[in-house]
Amino acid sequence: MLKNILPRGRSRSLNRTQKAAIAGVGALGAAAVALTAVPASGQTTTTSEAAPTAKVAYSTKQIQDVHAGVTGQLAGASQKVAAIEAKKEAAAKKATAKKATAEKKAAAKRAAKETTSRSAQRTEVKKAAPKSYPNNLDGWIREARSIMKKHGIPGTYEGIHRNIMRESSGNPKAINDWDINAINGIPSKGLLQVIPPTFAAYHVPGTSKNIYDPVANIVAACNYAADKYGTMDNVDSAY
Numbered sequence: 543m544l545k546n547i548l549p550r551g552r553s554r555s556l557n558r559t560q561k562a563a564i565a566g567v568g569a570l571g572a573a574a575v576a577l578t579a580v581p582a583s584g585q586t587t588t589t590s591e592a593a594p595t596a597k598v599a600y601s602t603k604q605i606q607d608v609h610a611g612v613t614g615q616l617a618g619a620s621q622k623v624a625a626i627e628a629k630k631e632a633a634a635k636k637a638t639a640k641k642a643t644a645e646k647k648a649a650a651k652r653a654a655k656e657t658t659s660r661s662a663q664r665t666e667v668k669k670a671a672p673k674s675y676p677n678n679l680d681g682w683i684r685e686a687r688s689i690m691k692k693h694g695i696p697g698t699y700e701g702i703h704r705n706i707m708r709e710s711s712g713n714p715k716a717i718n719d720w721d722i723n724a725i726n727g728i729p730s731k732g733l734l735q736v737i738p739p740t741f742a743a744y745h746v747p748g749t750s751k752n753i754y755d756p757v758a759n760i761v762a763a764c765n766y767a768a769d770k771y772g773t774m775d776n777v778d779s780a781y
């Protein structure tokens with residue numbers, strides 16, 4: 543823009559007046575540039591030098607404290623987990639022990655029940671299958687004594703056997719047809735030669751009512767001897 547100040551066809555040499563005008567124009571331009579740099583608030587800021595850089599302080603203690611805090615939290619969490627696991631394990635052991643105790647009691651109860659059942663079965667078998675005796679003089683005397691024991695009738699094996707041998711020689715069908723009883727029409731019969739009225743009077747329930755039955759004859763005769771003499775063992779002759 544400065545080249546238009548000079549008129550065409552004139553020399554390019556500048557006189558004092560022209561130099562002064564040019565200088566004024568430059569000053570005005572610089573002022574304009576300076577005004578555009580002023581802040582909107584209208585205040586100017588002069589910066590003589592750059593602001594000093596802030597110093598940053600570093601400390602390993604803080605890092606150590608943080609590390610220690612994290613480590614402590616992890617240790618605490620581990621202890622809590624261990625405590626929970628220990629409780630679970632203790633509960634599991636307790637449950638296992640309780641179950642074992644219950645199973646043991648149940649097994650003992652079953653065993654006791656089975657034992658009782660077997661005992662009852664044995665008792666039933668004994669009741670269903672009464673003791674058997676041989677069908678001879680020895681068997682008759684032993685069976686008779688078993689019945690006598692239940693009814694409280696005294697008499698030893700020896701005393702019974704001795705009187706049987708004297709009265710009938712061990713013959714259950716023996717009959718006396720010559721003594722006074724026979725004369726009176728009530729002869730003595732059986733192993734211990736009992737007359738019918740005596741047999742009927744001293745018959746023991748549960749035995750045969752046949753006077754010739756060897757066991758029934760022995761029991762009735764011993765019952766009579768116990769009433770009259772205290773026991774068949776005290777009888778040594780006709781009675």
